[in-house]
Amino acid sequence: MDRPTIRRGGFGALLSIAYRNIWRNGRRTGFCVAAVAIAVFFNIFMQAWIEGMIGGIEEVVRTYDMGHVNAVTEAFDAEREYLPVQFPLAGGRDWASLAAEVRALPGVRAALPRISAWATLFDSSVKHAMLWGIDLEAERKVNLFNLTRRDDGLVEGRWPRAGTNECAIGTALSLKGGYAAGDKLPLKTVSAQFSDKYWNPTIVGIFDFDYRRFDEGAVIVPFDRLGRLLALDGATQSVVMYAEDPARVDGIKEGLSGLLGAGHVVRGWQENYWVSMLRKSTFLYLVVFGVFQVVASFLIINTILMVIHERIKEIGMMGALGMTRAEIVLVFFLEAISLSVLGAAIGCAVGAAATFVGSLFPVDLELFSGGGMKDLPMSGTIFVKFTPGIIAGGFAFGVAVSAACTLVPSLKSAFIRPVEALRR
Amino acid sequence: MKRTIAACALAALLAIPALAQDAAAILAHVDSNEGYSSISYKGTMTIEYRGKRFVKTFESVARGRNESWVEFTNPEDRGTRYLKRDGRLYVWSPDTEEVMLISGHLLKESMMGSDLSYEDTIDSETLSARYVPALKGTEDVDGRKAYVLELIARKKTESYPKQVLWVDAETLSVLRFELYALSGARLKDYRLVRSELIGGRFFPVEFEMRDLLRKGSRTVFAMREVQLDVPLPDSAFSMRRLEQ
Numbered sequence: 025m026d027r028p029t030i031r032r033g034g035f036g037a038l039l040s041i042a043y044r045n046i047w048r049n050g051r052r053t054g055f056c057v058a059a060v061a062i063a064v065f066f067n068i069f070m071q072a073w074i075e076g077m078i079g080g081i082e083e084v085v086r087t088y089d090m091g092h093v094n095a096v097t098e099a100f101d102a103e104r105e106y107l108p109v110q111f112p113l114a115g116g117r118d119w120a121s122l123a124a125e126v127r128a129l130p131g132v133r134a135a136l137p138r139i140s141a142w143a144t145l146f147d148s149s150v151k152h153a154m155l156w157g158i159d160l161e162a163e164r165k166v167n168l169f170n171l172t173r174r175d176d177g178l179v180e181g182r183w184p185r186a187g188t189n190e191c192a193i194g195t196a197l198s199l200k201g202g203y204a205a206g207d208k209l210p211l212k213t214v215s216a217q218f219s220d221k222y223w224n225p226t227i228v229g230i231f232d233f234d235y236r237r238f239d240e241g242a243v244i245v246p247f248d249r250l251g252r253l254l255a256l257d258g259a260t261q262s263v264v265m266y267a268e269d270p271a272r273v274d275g276i277k278e279g280l281s282g283l284l285g286a287g288h289v290v291r292g293w294q295e296n297y298w299v300s301m302l303r304k305s306t307f308l309y310l311v312v313f314g315v316f317q318v319v320a321s322f323l324i325i326n327t328i329l330m331v332i333h334e335r336i337k338e339i340g341m342m343g344a345l346g347m348t349r350a351e352i353v354l355v356f357f358l359e360a361i362s363l364s365v366l367g368a369a370i371g372c373a374v375g376a377a378a379t380f381v382g383s384l385f386p387v388d389l390e391l392f393s394g395g396g397m398k399d400l401p402m403s404g405t406i407f408v409k410f411t412p413g414i415i416a417g418g419f420a421f422g423v424a425v426s427a428a429c430t431l432v433p434s435l436k437s438a439f440i441r442p443v444e445a446l447r448r
Numbered sequence: 449m450k451r452t453i454a455a456c457a458l459a460a461l462l463a464i465p466a467l468a469q470d471a472a473a474i475l476a477h478v479d480s481n482e483g484y485s486s487i488s489y490k491g492t493m494t495i496e497y498r499g500k501r502f503v504k505t506f507e508s509v510a511r512g513r514n515e516s517w518v519e520f521t522n523p524e525d526r527g528t529r530y531l532k533r534d535g536r537l538y539v540w541s542p543d544t545e546e547v548m549l550i551s552g553h554l555l556k557e558s559m560m561g562s563d564l565s566y567e568d569t570i571d572s573e574t575l576s577a578r579y580v581p582a583l584k585g586t587e588d589v590d591g592r593k594a595y596v597l598e599l600i601a602r603k604k605t606e607s608y609p610k611q612v613l614w615v616d617a618e619t620l621s622v623l624r625f626e627l628y629a630l631s632g633a634r635l636k637d638y639r640l641v642r643s644e645l646i647g648g649r650f651f652p653v654e655f656e657m658r659d660l661l662r663k664g665s666r667t668v669f670a671m672r673e674v675q676l677d678v679p680l681p682d683s684a685f686s687m688r689r690l691e692q
Contacts (some may be wrong), residue, residue: 103498110500148552210548217524218495218502218561222541222548253543255524 038351042358045331046366053363056324060367060426061374063320067313068375068418072382074309075409077402078302080171084235084401085296087167091136091264092293093276100261101289107140107154109216112259114284119251119260126263129279133268134166137260139250143223143243146210150201153193155213156242157250160184166266171403172234172386181205181229186246192229194239203227209243215255223253234404236390298401317422321364321429328360328433332440339437340445349438356437360430361423368422376415382408471581474595477620478613479574481649486511489674495562497665504560513573515685525560531690537570540690547690556607563636563659563667567607578602579611586617589624593617608635619643619650634660641668647676 046053086092096104099111114122119137126135139157160183170177184190191209203209210224225245233239251258265280267273273292281290293299332339342352386405486509493504504525510516516532527542537550555567571578579599587596594614601609610628615621621643627636641654654670683689 144554144557146548146551146554151553210544212554212557214558214561215524218497218500219504219525220528220539220541220558220560222528222539222544224544224546224548 035354038354039358039362042355043362045355045359046362052327052330056327056363057367057370059320059323060364060422061371063317064368064371064418064422065375065378066316066371067421068372068415069378069382069408070313071309071414071418072375072379072408072410073406074306075411075414076382076406078299078306079409080403080406081298081302081401082293083171084403085299086270086293087169087171088235088238089401090291090293090296092267092270093265093273093280093290094262094293095265095280095284095288095290096262098287098289107142107261109139109141109214109254109256109261110218112216112256112261113263113288114259116257116259118258120258122260122263125283126265126280129265129276129283131268131272131276132265134162134266136162136166136264136266137247137262138264139247139254139256139261141213141250141254141261143211143213145201146212147201150197153197153211153241153243155211155250156238156244157247158244159186159247160244161186169231169233169235169238172405172407177231177233179230179232181227183229184225184244184246184249185228187248188246189223189225189249190228190246191225192231192244193227194242195230195232196236196240197243198227198230200240205230211243213254215253217255219255221253221255235402236404237399237401296401313421314425317425318429321426324360324363324426324430325433327363328356328430329436331359332356332433332437336440336445339440340442343440343442344446353434353438357427357431357434360434361427364423364426364430368419368426371422372415372419375418376410379408379410379414383410470595471583471597472576474583474597474615474620475576475579475581475599475613478615478622479576481620482622482652483513483574484510484676486678486680487674487676488678488680489671491672492670493560493562494668494670495560495665496667497561497662499664502561504562509680509684511680511685513571516569517685517689520560528560529690531685531687532570533685533687535570537566538687538690547687558659558662563657563662563665565607568636575599575611578606584612587614589614589616592623594623616650621650621652636660641670644674646674651676 095113097111097113100108123135123137126132136159139155141155141157143153143155145151145153164176164183168174168176178192179195181192184192193203193209198204205227207227208224209227210222213221213223215221231239231244247260251260263280265276267276270293273294277290277292281288284290294303339352342355343349386407388405389402390404488509489507491506491508493506495502495504503522504520505522506518506520508516508518514533514535516530518530520526520528529540531538531540537555538547539550540547550566555570556565558564559566559569579601582598582600584596584598587594594616597613597615599611599613608627609630612626612628613622614624616623621640622638623640625638626634627638629635637658637660639656640652641656643650643652645651651674653672653674654668656666656668658666
């Protein structure tokens with residue numbers, strides 16, 4: 025005897041029912057979609073903003089502070105804030121001979137010597153500045169100092185020539201002290217032998233790195249001239265290395281440590297305090313975004329609960345007509361998912377457009393901070409990061425969180441008995 | 449009883465001007481001990497800072513409190529010269545080969561990496577002229593009886609608003625002094641290492657200075673071939689000599 029077969033609707037049929045249902049109350053659907061869309065947009069934009077900010081900080085660290093790998097002596101590292109010049113690298117070995125060995129390490133794209141020292145300016149309006157002794161020719165081949173315009177940052181005059189009594193200063197220092205190209209910049213610094221050194225270099229260039237700490241407080245001078253002034257006898261205070269692959273610096277670190285020997289600190293750029301701190305705090309941002317998404321999902325949860333309540337007789341009818349509990353739950357769940365997908369799609373589209381525009385036009389942080397962010401290794405502008413990964417991630421995150429939140433209210437429909445539902 | 453109290457109060461009242469007089473007299477002695485019409489000497493400055501030791505040598509001449517000349521002779525600083533004249537401090541450095549005026553905030557900087565600042569070296573007036581002394585009693589300093597003088601600055605612009613001096617009761621040499629900021633924080637410590645009887649006075653020829661704001665730092669100044677009150681030509685303090 026043939027058993028009667030009940031033709032059940034497939035997934036497509038249930039999806040179709042769910043999709044039709046969401047338009048039964050257009051205004052309510054509109055609110056749900058808008059809530060999810062705003063949350064997804066916020067998450068995408070904020071993630072792009074944070075990624076852009078972290079990327080900017082990493083770039084500042086790599087450009088001005090550490091390169092990809094940085095080596096200093098342990099004694100210097102212990103007193104880093106004072107920028108002591110009494111502790112040259114490799115026991116005071118001449119950089120010219122050390123450079124050849126350092127550059128020969130596998131995976132090294134460039135190795136640059138740097139000396140930083142505090143100076144007291146004779147001018148009372150700007151009392152202190154940092155002398156930054158670099159090999160300008162070599163540095164400019166590797167680094168773009170202005171991270172906003174992506175150029176060397178020179179806005180007036182020229183860069184100091186090697187071996188000369190010349191310097192370049194930032195726009196902020198120039199304004200504060202009333203200096204112009206051609207002026208002298210009398211200063212005092214302390215040498216490696218703890219001697220007062222007086223110097224009167226001529227300002228030949230004004231730069232704008234869009235990095236407040238340098239624009240306001242750095243005096244760029246030729247590496248060899250500063251080394252001579254500080255009695256470093258050709259030695260360097262630190263070396264910054266640039267790798268062929270910035271993500272793989274362990275080999276260079278090991279090679280450099282072996283070359284320099286004991287008493288040195290060799291670090292990769294990922295070990296920088298700000299970089300590692302921000303990377304670690306990424307998890308916190310995800311938690312914040314998650315909370316935001318959950319709050320937005322409350323509107324969907326509320327809608328589904330209301331819908332179940334409103335359609336209680338309908339649910340009874342569906343059950344009486346033979347739909348299983350799982351199918352009924354799936355209809356409501358798909359309804360909730362449809363709202364989430366629709367909202368997330370709109371949020372993604374708006375978020376993608378906003379981040380794309382933000383990636384083209386950098387945000388000027390000076391407007392918000394008034395120039396008060398010079399203690400952070402941060403450029404004055406932020407490029408919001410536009411990547412398909414962030415947008416796809418934002419969409420998936422939005423749908424997943426909303427779906428998870430709507431699962432429980434959807435299950436409520438499963439516990440309604442058809443006979444009781446029809447009686448109401 | 450009332451008579452006793454009254455007598456004590458009277459004695460105390462009478463003692464105040466006497467003690468004040470003593471303090472002023474002691475400070476005047478200190479000034480005369482360390483004063484000179486001119487001086488010529490060779491010096492060594494040994495700086496110990498954060499476990500490192502730097503020795504600097506120099507030659508110096510001075511006339512009164514207003515004119516002085518210092519030229520460093522150790523290899524690292526050879527040729528660096530300072531001239532104090534007309535209340536101004538000039539420096540000539542081989543790195544710049546030009547005369548530069550040290551003024552303003554620069555005067556508060558450490559001189560040649562030592563525990564002394566430039567402004568510590570350019571005081572033109574005696575302690576008696578700059579401070580009001582008060583005798584705070586006597587103490588034992590390294591087995592020697594010493595008067596303790598508290599000096600309060602007469603002018604608000606003084607670098608150190610308060611000083612405390614320990615003056616040898618016998619020789620009236622300053623054995624020790626402390627320099628204080630307006631906040632009451634102790635900034636610098638001085639200890640006499642050795643004084644010599646030169647021209648009938650005990651003249652400090654070796655002393656130690658500590659800048660308490662610099663962790664693990666001290667500077668020992670030692671003078672040799674000291675000649676006091678010798679005639680010195682005007683050319684010894686000329687700008688031309690500085691520029692040569």
